[in-house]
Amino acid sequence: IGLKKSKFPIINSLTYLAMVKNLKPDFRCHASDIVLHVTADGRIENCRVARTHLGDVSDGILNVWRSSKDLRKRASEECGGCLFFGYVESSLLYEFKPEVLKHYEWV
Secondary structure, three states: OHHHHOOOOOOOOHHHHHHHHHOOOOOOOOHHHHOOEEOOOOEEEOOOOOOOEEEEHHHOHHHHHHHOHHHHHHHHHHOOOOOOHHHHHHHHHHOOOHHHHHHOOOO
8 A cells, every 4th residue: 555655556446455455345346247257168157256157158248148137136246245356446446436546557
């Protein structure tokens, strides 16, 4: 946090860095609203932690996105919170947290 405040090129927001420092996720996960992961074998999942199988690329990504809406919503609601920066920062931006926009180092 000190290095970030001293203008070192640290991509993460101060909000995220404080969560990591305290090991306390303090956000609502929206990864399932904005991210899909495609594994090497073609499985489509919503989260690198939960690894919920939503479908396969052979089903069509748009079809999987549309058909998995309820499953993805439930996954978000049941998420206990992790500190994977991609999920945290994206979720905070999704909720339009001004401090994250201000402190995020765009590369």
